[in-house]
Structures are given as structure tokens and as C-alpha cells.
Amino acid sequence: MATTEETTTEQPVGFGRMRRKEDPRFVRGQGRYVDDVQLPGMLHGAVLRSPYAHARIVSIDTTAAKQHPKVHAVVTGEDLAGLNLAWMPTLSADVQAVLAIDKVRFQGQEVAFVVADDRYSARDAVELIQVEYDPLPAVVDARKALDADAPVIRDEPGSERTSNHIFDWEAGDRAETDRVFADSEVVVTQDMIYPRCHPAPMETCGSVADFDKVTGKLTLWTTSQAPHAHRTLYALVAGLPEHKIRVISPDIGGGFGNKVPIYPGYVCSIVGSILTGKPVKWMEDRSENLMSTGFARDYVMKGSIAAGRDGKIRGLRVDVIADHGAFNSTAQPTKYPAGFFHIFTGSYDLEAAHCKVTGVYTNKAPGGVAYRCSFRVTEAVYLVERMVDMLAAELNMDPAELRLKNFIRPEQFPYKNKTGWTYDSGDYETAMRMALEMADYEGLRREQAEKRARGELMGIGISFFTETVGAGPRKDMDIAGLGMNDGAELRIYPTGKAVLGISVQTQGQGHETTFAQIVAEELGIPPEDIEVVHGDTDLTPYGLGTYGSRSTPVSGAATAITARKVRDKARLIAAAMLEASPADLEWEKGRWFVKGDHAQGKTIQEIAFGAFTTADLPDDIESNLEAMSTYNPTNLTYPYGAYICVVDIDPGTGHVKVRRFIAVDDCGTRINPTIIEGQIQGGLAEGIGIALMEFIGFDENGNCLNGSFMDYLIPTSMEVPDLELGHTVTPSPHHPIGAKGVGESPTVGSPPAIVNAIIDALRPGGVTHIDMPCSPARVWAAMQGRAEPPA
Amino acid sequence: MQIDLTINGEPAGAEAEPRTLLVHFLRDTLGLTGTHWGCDTSNCGACCVLLDGEPVKSCTVLAAMADGHDVTTIEGLEKDGVLDPVQEGFIAEHGLQCGFCTPGMILTGRALLDQNPDPSEEEIREAISGQICRCTGYVNIVKAIRWAAEHESAPV
Numbered sequence: 001m002a003t004t005e006e007t008t009t010e011q012p013v014g015f016g017r018m019r020r021k022e023d024p025r026f027v028r029g030q031g032r033y034v035d036d037v038q039l040p041g042m043l044h045g046a047v048l049r050s051p052y053a054h055a056r057i058v059s060i061d062t063t064a065a066k067q068h069p070k071v072h073a074v075v076t077g078e079d080l081a082g083l084n085l086a087w088m089p090t091l092s093a094d095v096q097a098v099l100a101i102d103k104v105r106f107q108g109q110e111v112a113f114v115v116a117d118d119r120y121s122a123r124d125a126v127e128l129i130q131v132e133y134d135p136l137p138a139v140v141d142a143r144k145a146l147d148a149d150a151p152v153i154r155d156e157p158g159s160e161r162t163s164n165h166i167f168d169w170e171a172g173d174r175a176e177t178d179r180v181f182a183d184s185e186v187v188v189t190q191d192m193i194y195p196r197c198h199p200a201p202m203e204t205c206g207s208v209a210d211f212d213k214v215t216g217k218l219t220l221w222t223t224s225q226a227p228h229a230h231r232t233l234y235a236l237v238a239g240l241p242e243h244k245i246r247v248i249s250p251d252i253g254g255g256f257g258n259k260v261p262i263y264p265g266y267v268c269s270i271v272g273s274i275l276t277g278k279p280v281k282w283m284e285d286r287s288e289n290l291m292s293t294g295f296a297r298d299y300v301m302k303g304s305i306a307a308g309r310d311g312k313i314r315g316l317r318v319d320v321i322a323d324h325g326a327f328n329s330t331a332q333p334t335k336y337p338a339g340f341f342h343i344f345t346g347s348y349d350l351e352a353a354h355c356k357v358t359g360v361y362t363n364k365a366p367g368g369v370a371y372r373c374s375f376r377v378t379e380a381v382y383l384v385e386r387m388v389d390m391l392a393a394e395l396n397m398d399p400a401e402l403r404l405k406n407f408i409r410p411e412q413f414p415y416k417n418k419t420g421w422t423y424d425s426g427d428y429e430t431a432m433r434m435a436l437e438m439a440d441y442e443g444l445r446r447e448q449a450e451k452r453a454r455g456e457l458m459g460i461g462i463s464f465f466t467e468t469v470g471a472g473p474r475k476d477m478d479i480a481g482l483g484m485n486d487g488a489e490l491r492i493y494p495t496g497k498a499v500l501g502i503s504v505q506t507q508g509q510g511h512e513t514t515f516a517q518i519v520a521e522e523l524g525i526p527p528e529d530i531e532v533v534h535g536d537t538d539l540t541p542y543g544l545g546t547y548g549s550r551s552t553p554v555s556g557a558a559t560a561i562t563a564r565k566v567r568d569k570a571r572l573i574a575a576a577m578l579e580a581s582p583a584d585l586e587w588e589k590g591r592w593f594v595k596g597d598h599a600q601g602k603t604i605q606e607i608a609f610g611a612f613t614t615a616d617l618p619d620d621i622e623s624n625l626e627a628m629s630t631y632n633p634t635n636l637t638y639p640y641g642a643y644i645c646v647v648d649i650d651p652g653t654g655h656v657k658v659r660r661f662i663a664v665d666d667c668g669t670r671i672n673p674t675i676i677e678g679q680i681q682g683g684l685a686e687g688i689g690i691a692l693m694e695f696i697g698f699d700e701n702g703n704c705l706n707g708s709f710m711d712y713l714i715p716t717s718m719e720v721p722d723l724e725l726g727h728t729v730t731p732s733p734h735h736p737i738g739a740k741g742v743g744e745s746p747t748v749g750s751p752p753a754i755v756n757a758i759i760d761a762l763r764p765g766g767v768t769h770i771d772m773p774c775s776p777a778r779v780w781a782a783m784q785g786r787a788e789p790p791a
Numbered sequence: 792m793q794i795d796l797t798i799n800g801e802p803a804g805a806e807a808e809p810r811t812l813l814v815h816f817l818r819d820t821l822g823l824t825g826t827h828w829g830c831d832t833s834n835c836g837a838c839c840v841l842l843d844g845e846p847v848k849s850c851t852v853l854a855a856m857a858d859g860h861d862v863t864t865i866e867g868l869e870k871d872g873v874l875d876p877v878q879e880g881f882i883a884e885h886g887l888q889c890g891f892c893t894p895g896m897i898l899t900g901r902a903l904l905d906q907n908p909d910p911s912e913e914e915i916r917e918a919i920s921g922q923i924c925r926c927t928g929y930v931n932i933v934k935a936i937r938w939a940a941e942h943e944s945a946p947v
Contacts (some may be wrong), residue, residue, distance in 0.1 A: 019882055026890030027897060029825015029865030036824035119815070122809065201890040202829045202837055202925050253827070254925045288828040356925040481894030507925045508889030678885050678927060685928035709834035709923070717916040717929040 004753040006605035011528065014521035015587065018675045019526065020513045022506075027370050032249040035283045037208045037221045043072055045272050045282035046122035047265055048112040048129050049292065050104035053135035053140070053363040053702020054151065056113070057100060060271020061760055065114055070121035072276045075113040075268060077101035082161050087269065088237050090329035091261055091480050092337065094166075096366060096502020097327070098264040103157050104133070106365050107704050108291035113268040115280055118644050138363040138702035139164060142300055142323035145360035153326055153361045165358035166328050171342035171419040172317075177354035180315035184306035188390045192368065193771045194379045195300040196323065196364070196696040197689075198290050199371040200712060201507070202252025205293055206283035207266045209273040209733040210677035217244045218273075224249040225259040225270060226545025228503055229482055231537045238270065249535040255507035256686070258531040260331045260547050261294050291707045294331070295364075295696055296371030298323040299341075299379045305387040311397050313348050313453030315408045318383055320357040323364065330359075330368030331547070333477035333484065339375030342419040345638060346384035347428050347466045348406040348604070353418040363702040372686055372747035374469040374548040381465040382661070384770070385752035389462070393763060399462050399756065400436055404429060407464075414733075419470055423638045424732045424740075426666070431728050432464060435642035435664040438726050444646060452764060455647035459759025462642070465749035467589070469741040470553025470637040479544060486550070489628035490519065490566055494612035496605025498523075498530045500562075505535045509743055510675045511551060515559055518672050521572075522563035541628055549639070549741035553732075558631035560736040566628035567604075573625070574602040576617050577610050637732045637740035641665040645753040649761050654780030656758055658719070659686055664726040668740035676742050677725055683746025685720045688746070692719070692756035696775045794858045797825070799867025807854050811812025813847075814838040816854035825894045831922070839895030840864050846899045848921075853920040855909060858930035865894035867899065876939040877901050886935030888926030895922055909940055 011018045025031055080086040080690035086554035087095040100111050112129050116122035139145050139153060145164040148205070154161045181187055193351040207222035218240060224230050227247040252259065265282045272280035284293070296522050299320050306315040324330055324336060332339040345353045370376065389405075392399040407428040408415045415423040451458045476485040489501040500519055504511065511534055515688060516527035533539050545556060545675035567587065569630025574592035575582040578600060585592045611617070611625045646660040661684055670676055686694075693713035697705040706712040731738025758774050759767060762783060770782045794816065795804035807818045817840070819822045828850060829837030838849040841863035868875040877900040880886065887893040896919060903910055903918040909916070915936045916929070924932060 019884065023882040023887060026887055026893050027865075027874065027881050028869060029823075029894045031826070031890045031893075032824075035818075035828070035890065036825075038819075038822065111815070118819070120810070200925065202835060202889065202923065203827070204829070251890060254889045254926070286832070286835075311830075508887075510888065674885050678888060678931060681928035681930045682888060682924075682926040683928075686925065709830040710830050710832050714923050714925070716920045716923060717933065718920045720929050722912075723928060723930055 011526065012524050013524055015517055015671050016397050017673060018513065018527060020510050021511065021516060022512045033203055033251050033253050034206045034208060034221050035221050035478055039208065039210060039279040042279040043115050043117060043276060044119040044122045045113055045115050045269050045280050046126045047110050047268065047288065049125045049288065050109040050111055050740060052104055052133055052135050052415035053107045053138040054153065055104050056136060057103060058132040058134050060112060060221060061130040061775065062112065067126040067778045068128060070117040071114060071125045073272060075099065075271060080271065083271065085238065085267060088262065088776040089268060090327055091331045092328045094328035096329050098267050105153055106363050107702055108288065108365060113272065114764055115272040116291050116525040117319040124313055140362060140698050140700060140702050142321050142360050142362055145242050153363060154259060154667040166324055166361060167337045168356065168358050170356045171336045171702050172354035173352060173418065177315050177352040181243040181304065181306045184314050185309045186307045187304060187582055188375050188387065189302065189304040189389065190390055190769055191302050192386060192769060193269050194299040194301065194382055195772055196295050197255035197694040198295050198696050198712060199258035199369065200290060200714065201254030201256055204284045204286060204289040205259060205263055205265065207269045208279055208281045209269040210279040211270065211273040214276055217246065218270065219246045219248065220270065221248045221250060223259045225255045225505055225507060225547050227505055227535055227537050228542050229479065229544050232482060233480065234448055241404040242591055247537045247626060249505050252505065252507040255623060255657050256372045257296060257547055258294050258371055259507065261329055263293055286776055287707045288708055290696065290712050291704045294367035294369035295678050296369055297379060303383050304385045305391050307391055311395055311402050311405050313391065314348055315352045316345055316350055316384065316387065317361060317572040318344060320355065320753045322359045323362050324359050324368050325362060325364040325366040328359065329366040329368035331370065331479065333471060333479055333658055335477060336375065341380045343377055343421055343468045344380035344383050345419060346381060347408060347464050349408045349412065350418055354787050364698060369413055370548060372683055372744045374744055375471065377467050378748045382752045385463040385465065386755065389756045400432065400441060402466050403462065404432055422635060423466065424635055425730045426638065426640055426732050427728065428464065428640060431640065431666055432642040434726050434728065435476025435644050435662050436722060438664065439644040439662045457651050457761045459647045459757040460647065461645040461753045461755065461760055463749050463753035463756060464642050466638055466640040467588065467745060467748055468636045468638055469549035469744065471548050472633060474632050474635055476531065482544060483486045483630045484544050485630050486558055486560040487541030487628060487630040488555060489541045490562045490626065492566060492608040492625040495607050496525065496529065496608045497527050499532055499533060500559065501533045501540040502555045502559060504546040504551040507546065509546065509551060512724065514552065514671050514675060515556065518559045519563045520718040523567055523702055525604055539716050541622050541630065549744045552736060552739045553637045553741045554631055556739055557628050557633065557736045561631060562627045562629045566625055570604055570607045570625060572621050573607050573611050573615060573617065577602050577607065577615050597639055613648040633719045637668065637735060639667045639740040639742060640747050641745050641749050643749045643753040647754065647757040647761060649758065649779060654776040654783060655778060656692055656774055658721055658754065660722045660724065661721060664728065665742065665745055666728045666730050667742035668729065668731045668735065669738035669744065670729060670737065671739060679743045680725055681723050682737055683744065684723055685715050686747045687750025688754060689715045691751040691772050691774060693775060731784045739764065792855060794854050796857050796859060797861045799863055807898040808855065809855055811854045812850055813852040813854045813857050814849040817849060823864050823866055827894060829891065830852050833924065836895045837892050839898050839922060841898055841902055844902065844905065848903045863898065865897060869898065875901060876942045877904065877936060879942065880935035884931050884938050886931045888943035892922060892924045895931055896924065900939060901938065902941055904943065908943060912937065
């Protein structure tokens with residue numbers, strides 16, 4: 001159903017549009033990011049990085065660097081080996097070199113760390129370190145990583161690997177899928193690449209480590225999307241007692257998955273502080289960010305779709321080669337090395353499906369983080385939405401009509417798909433029809449026909465996506481062994497003001513506002529009276545952090561449940577204050593009152609005051625108004641949406657202009673529509689970037705070709721059109737407030753809509769597929785009938 | 792070398808190496824951390840400040856080049872406890888999320904309105920096209936600057 005959401009200047013006590021509580025500090029430049037942290041006596045670190053993609057380290061000479069007058073310490077891998085810190089565990093049961101000892105395995109890999117008085121002299125000293133390398137052939141193309149003659153990348157001492165193979169993983173029923181394919185009238189197959197791209201948040205990664213020798217306490221300000229998980233991992237890796245580690249993730253300048261892993265630089269800053277006895281700041285530069293920290297995607301896919309001539313989709317299968325770089329540091333739940341890629345059956349009711357993913361090492365930066373995506377859902381949605389469009393072309397059917405014919409129907413929910421997911425709720429047809437209407441789809445097709453007759457290139461692309469977010473149930477998922485649950489702790493003060501501590505960490509999503517609104521909705525305390533504390537492990541309850549659109553589905557649920565616990569306790573206190581039985585009380589937002597006697601009641605603020613002051617409480621009721629909880633989701637949530645993109649292509653240059661973008665999203669219950677719309681707008685811009693320009697490429701020697709913002713292109717205000725948003729509301733039946741999460745929907749759903757639009761424009765010329773990014777050069781090449789082999 | 796300049800209307804000065812970039816001089820030497828640093832190549836504009844009223848990327852200006860000049864940073868926009876209309880506009884129209892590009896965007900918006908009090912959407916998009924925002928998709932930034940244009944004479 002569609003709802004109206006009016007804008008008023010009044011601040012709601014609960015859900016609705018309201019100005020963000022965090023904005024007053026940001027518009028004054030008073031945000032406090034990691035690089036803003038200045039401590040007395042603080043030193044600065046810098047990393048020496050490998051110029052080669054693959055080379056044996058013959059020698060490292062740090063003599064001259066150590067003699068630099070402003071240098072306090074120079075650390076190499078050999079030094080770290082003495083502390084048992086040369087290698088650190090990744091989030092995927094592998095290890096990663098903190099500082100390389102035997103070999104370098106990607107260009108930009110960390111080789112040595114310098115601590116100096118200031119950032120300039122630290123960089124000067126890095127230049128004074130002499131490293132002798134013996135270059136080796138590099139594995140660049142993931143498709144050749146398993147060749148018999150491919151050099152073995154991970155042959156470090158202790159490793160028994162004889163190839164670059166990491167894992168094979170399958171989901172679905174291969175035999176049944178083969179049977180359905182053999183029995184189908186139409187089969188369409190396509191090779192496609194979801195290229196390597198990078199989250200590239202505006203703030204790069206960094207940390208300030210302050211180890212206090214006297215108390216033994218380490219305080220680490222760091223760009224982390226998961227401060228609690230990082231604290232535990234530092235404790236396990238470095239052997240520091242966990243209660244003596246405080247991780248503070250202050251204001252974070254965007255994350256998008258890039259700030260989920262632990263990077264060698266963080267570890268080096270900690271080592272630097274322990275060695276020098278002073279705080280050490282390490283802040284990477286943009287090239288270091290793009291060349292060494294968590295990239296995204298890099299899936300080489302062969303997809304096939306099977307259907308009847310009538311357009312009924314019957315089966316889907318895909319084989320993937322997944323490029324994980326030199327260390328398997330992909331951030332995925334342990335059980336799922338390809339993340340949630342097996343949601344690739346999308347929004348359709350199929351008979352059979354099967355996927356196989358093979359992970360390989362290459363001489364490229366490690367990663368495989370989800371760039372604004374829930375664990376490979378993005379790759380899955382791209383695959384199925386391109387395949388459905390190709391099927392529509394093969395059948396000469398309208399792509400909207402083909403989708404409408406095959407959607408999972410509302411009455412089929414909860415819907416169990418063929419690869420193990422149980423979709424919670426949805427009404428796909430309503431969302432699709434709303435998008436078609438907003439776009440004036442028929443009018444667009446008429447316009448396209450007219451333009452084609454004039455030789456103009458206009459394309460209309462559709463994508464319909466279903467995500468699986470809010471990881472996740474403990475029985476099914478963990479990251480590095482840690483259960484994917486999150487907490488909330490709520491304290492109501494005597495004067496009725498509240499402080500909410502949450503385990504998730506905002507990087508711009510507006511948690512300080514949204515989470516206050518959840519409490520406000522449940523308790524009737526105005527959002528401005530609720531302080532939301534996050535990003536400091538000493539002050540907040542445990543949880544796994546913000547990524548995979550999991551903040552509202554997991555910590556948001558914990559917040560609602562915690563607030564309800566407070567409300568339940570408030571009922572007992574109110575009953576005592578009113579000398580009534582709790583059973584005789586009724587709740588209205590912000591107040592318990594006696595049934596049948598509305599005037600006899602106590603507001604939540606009066607109850608809080610009573611609890612801490614002189615209310616005569618029964619012996620079994622403690623004199624506070626506080627609660628906490630940790631939420632273990634029973635299932636994931638399944639937001640979805642219908643996207644339509646209109647492009648114009650310059651026939652002379654191949655330049656693609658996104659003229660219109662229509663996005664209808666259903667994220668269940670909507671807490672703050674303004675914040676939701678902001679999230680969708682931002683994600684659509686990133687989707688436009690991924691489809692048209694964002695790309696991390698390499699030459700045949702493994703040199704990174706897109707290691708700065710000169711080469712890694714990001715959409716500006718000139719490439720992103722005004723965005724047309726709509727929504728439906730289908731609450732999640734198992735979530736306490738029915739919210740599904742929204743932050744990643746637009747990045748997941750938009751790239752296939754854009755590519756489908758480009759192909760739609762070029763189809764009369766015989767173009768059937770172009771791999772992203774659809775740069776003018778690639779589009780031009782495809783128009784000439786020579787689709788450029790992707791780098 | 793000694794660098795003396797006017798920052799947000801007040802005289803300021805400090806010693807700095809000749810190679811010091813203005814962005815680092817502002818942040819590390821003077822402690823004005825509202826100016827952010829986001830790339831090394833003049834592409835992102837997170838470091839935008841006004842130099843004699845004109846937006847410049849302070850990662851591409853040597854501190855020495857600002858000697859004797861007038862620099863406005865985000866810290867200087869609020870006057871006597873009253874936000875600049877552009878700052879208000881960013882709050883009113885949800886023109887920011889993580890806040891990292893925001894100071895630079897606000898200063899560019901301020902400079903635009905100083906020269907063109909009634910800019911069109913296209914003119915606003917052109918003005919901010921040298922700066923990157925990763926969060927908003929620019930839609931609400933454009934609206935925020937437009938909001939400011941409409942509220943210049945009547946602050947909220």
C-alpha cells in the first residue's frame with residue numbers, strides 16, 4: 001500500500017520526518033573525525049608500500065630512515081614477527097601480512113612503518129627505506145589463476161598451498177536445475193563481469209592509538225564500522241586483555257563497507273604507540289585507500305536462464321570465479337564464503353536454481369567487502385536482472401511484462417526459494433506498477449520509438465530487486481566466530497530524559513535521529529530528550545556494527561524491545577504510584593492510565609521521577625527505569641524495489657547520460673522518510689558511478705590503474721539527475737517494528753537498471769551486453785560491434 | 792617561515808615549513824579541523840575554503856601562498872550565534888549525511904550566492920561540480936543551496 005507522508009515543521013514524537021539531531025555540529029565543521037583527534041605528544045605514522053604486484057623481498061635497509069632526526073621508530077615485518085604480529089587473521093579464516101616479510105603480493109602492500117614527529121617527516125623517512133625486490137610474474141586475471149603454470153601466490157612459510165584456489169561453494173540443486181534446463185524451450189546464456197570497484201568513502205581509513213603503559217589501557221580512535229568486533233579481534237590477536245581496549249569510532253566520513261575490516265595500518269599505529277609510549281596517528285592518503293583497502297565485487301559470472309516460450313521463467317544457474325586478491329579478507333558470514341550471492345533467484349518464482357562460486361587468489365589488493373551491499377547481494381541482483389532482460393529480448397517480450405509474469409505473488413509469502421532463503425513479505429506487482437506509472441512507461445516507449453526513427457539513442461531499463469539484509473540469526477551466521485547480534489541499552493534519567501546506547505555505528509546514516517525516534521515511538525519521550533550514544537566500546541553494549549543494512553533490522557529491533565521492557569517496568573511503577581493493579585492500566589503514547597478513568601495516569605517522565613525518588617515501590621521492583629537487550633533475529637529481512645532508468649546515448653561519442661531515474665522502494669515500516677530518501681538518493685548516485693565509471697583496473701604486471709581520484713571516477717552533481725522516488729510499505733512480519741533496512745537497496749538495485757537501459761538503447765544495433773563500467777570508450781566500442789574485452 | 796593571514800576576520804599566524812599545504816596549516820597548525828582532507832589530487836573538494844572570497848581547494852594551495860590574504864573556513868560562517876542561511880539550508884533540506892564534504896559544499900554555496908543571489912538548479916550543480924559527495928546524490932545539496940537563496944534576507 002502507498003502512504004502519504006506529510007512534511008511539517010513540527011518534530012514528531014515517534015516516526016515521521018524530522019531534522020537530524022546530528023546536523024548542527026556538522027554544518028559548523030564541528031564533526032570529530034579520526035584525523036581531527038589531536039593528543040598531546042602525538043606522533044605520526046606512515047607506511048612504505050610495495051611498488052610491485054608480486055616480488056620476493058631480498059632485503060630491507062632502514063638505517064637511513066632511523067637516522068632521520070624526527071623519526072622515533074621504524075618497524076618492519078621482521079620486527080613484528082618478534083611480537084608474533086607479522087600476520088593477522090582476516091575476517092574469512094585466512095591470514096594477511098601486516099608488514100610483508102617473504103614476498104609482496106599486491107602493489108601497495110604494506111612493507112614498513114615509520115613513526116615520526118609529524119606527517120611530513122614520516123613520509124620523508126619512508127622514502128629513506130631501501131628495499132631490494134626480486135620481481136615475480138603476477139597473477140592478474142582471475143580466470144587464469146588456477147592455470148597449471150600460474151605462480152602460487154600464497155606460498156609463505158607454513159603454507160601448504162600448491163595453487164591459488166581458495167574455495168568452491170555451491171547452493172541449490174544442480175541435478176534438478178540441469179533437468180529443468182534440458183526440459184525448457186528457451187535457454188539464454190551470458191558471460192558477464194561485475195568489475196572490481198571501491199567504496200571510496202570521502203574520509204579515508206586511519207587510526208590514533210594511545211597505549212597507556214601505567215594502566216595498560218589501549219585507546220584506539222579508528223575508522224571502524226564495527227568497533228566492538230574490532231575490539232574483540234584486537235584482544236584475540238594482540239593478546240591484550242579486552243577490558244583494557246577501548247575502541248572509539250567517532251564521526252565517520254562514510255564507510256560503505258570499506259571500514260568493516262581491520263587494516264595493517266591500524267595494527268601498526270598500535271605497535272607504534274606501544275613502542276614509543278606516545279599516541280600515534282596513522283591516516284592513509286587517497287591512493288593508499290584505493291590501492292590497498294577493501295575493494296568490492298570482482299565476480300566473473302556465466303549466467304543461464306531457462307524459460308518457456310510463454311515467458312514463464314523456469315530455472316537459473318550461474319558459475320562464478322571470485323577474485324579475492326592476495327589475502328582472503330572478504331567480510332562474509334563464515335558459513336557463506338560467497339556471502340548471500342545465492343539470493344540470485346531474485347524476485348521470481350522458479351522451479352530450480354543452482355550456483356557455484358570458486359574463490360581464487362590474485363596479485364591484487366585483498367578485500368571483497370560489500371560496497372553498500374549486504375554480502376554479495378549486489379552481484380546476485382545484477383546477474384538475475386541482466387539475465388531476465390536478455391530473456392525478454394530473446395522472447396521479444398516487454399521486460400516489464402516478463403517480470404510481472406514471474407514475480408513471487410503476495411500470497412506466496414513467506415516464500416521459500418530454491419537456494420535456502422525464506423523471504424518474509426512482499427507485494428512486488430504493486431511496486432512495479434507504481435514505478436511504471438511514475439515513469440509513464442508507455443509514454444517513454446512511444447518517445448523511444450519516435451527517437452529511434454530519428455536515429456537518436458534512448459534506452460529504458462528496468463530492474464526489480466529483492467535483498468536479504470539484517471544479518472543475522474545466530475544459528476546461521478557469524479563473522480570470524482562472532483554471532484551477528486546487536487544490543488541496545490536504555491536509561492531513563494530521573495527528570496525523564498533518556499540515554500540510549502547502541503552497538504551499531506553511524507557513518508552518516510543518522511542513527512542519532514532514527515534510533516531516538518524508535519524510542520520516542522515506543523515511550524512517548526520526544527526525540528530531542530533522547531541522547532543516542534554509539535561508537536565507543538566503553539559506553540555501549542556489544543554488537544557487530546553497521547554494514548549489510550543491519551542497523552535498523554538488528555540494533556533497531558533491540559532498541560524497540562529495550563524500550564518495551566522500560567515501558568513494562570514503567571507500568572509496574574505507575575501502578576504503585578496510582579495505587580492500582582498493573583492489569584488495570586492502559587498505555588497511550590507516553591503515559592499509563594487507569595482503564596476507564598483517563599485522568600488517572602502517570603506520564604513516562606513522572607514515572608521516571610517516581611522511580612528514582614519517593615514513589616512507594618514494591619520490594620521486587622528496583623528503583624530505576626533502565627533496560628537492555630541483545631537481539632537475535634529470527635530471520636533476515638527482504639527489502640525490495642522497482643527501478644526504472646532512462647538514458648540518452650550520444651551516438652558520436654558513446655557517452656551515456658542518465659536522464660531520469662525512478663525508484664520505488666519498500667523497506668517495510670518507515671521511521672524517518674527524509675532519512676530514507678536521503679539514503680536512496682545517495683545509493684542511486686553510487687549505483688550510477690558503478691554502472692558508468694567506478695572501476696579498479698590493473699595492467700598485465702598488476703599495476704593498479706585507478707589509484708587516485710584522477711582515475712577512479714566518482715559521479716558529480718553533473719552526472720546525477722534529479723531522482724524520482726516512490727514507496728510502498730510492506731512491514732516485515734518478524735521484526736518488532738516491521739522495518740527492513742534501506743541503506744543499500746539503491747546501490748544493489750540501480751546498476752542493472754542502468755545497464756539494461758544502455759542495452760535497450762543499443763539493441764537495434766545488435767548490442768546485447770556491455771560489461772560495467774559503461775564508459776564512453778566501451779559503449780563506443782560496442783556500437784562498432786567490437787565489445788572491448790574487460791580488463 | 793612565518794605565515795600571517797586573516798582567518799575568519801581575525802589575524803592569525805604561525806611558523807610553517809615552506810612546503811606546508813594550506814589544508815594542513817589550517818588543520819594541524821591552527822587546529823581548524825572543520826576543513827577536511829579527502830584526496831591528494833584536487834578532485835574531491837572536501838578541503839574547500841574561501842581565499843579572498845573565492846572557493847579554493849586548500850590541498851592545492853601552499854600555506855605560504857595565503858600569506859597576507861583573507862581565508863574563510865567553515866568555522867567562520869556562523870555570526871553571533873546565527874548560522875549562515877546556507878548552513879541552515881543544509882539542515883532544513885537534509886543536505887548532508889556523514890558531514891565530511893559538508894563544510895566545503897557549504898562554503899562553495901556561500902561563494903555562489905555572494906555572486907549570484909538567485910541561482911538556478913543548473914547553476915548550483917555547476918558550482919558544486921568540482922566537489923564530491925558520496926552520501927547524498929547531490930539532490931538535497933542542490934535543494935539546500937536553493938533554500939538558502941530563498942532565505943537570505945529572512946534568516947530563520
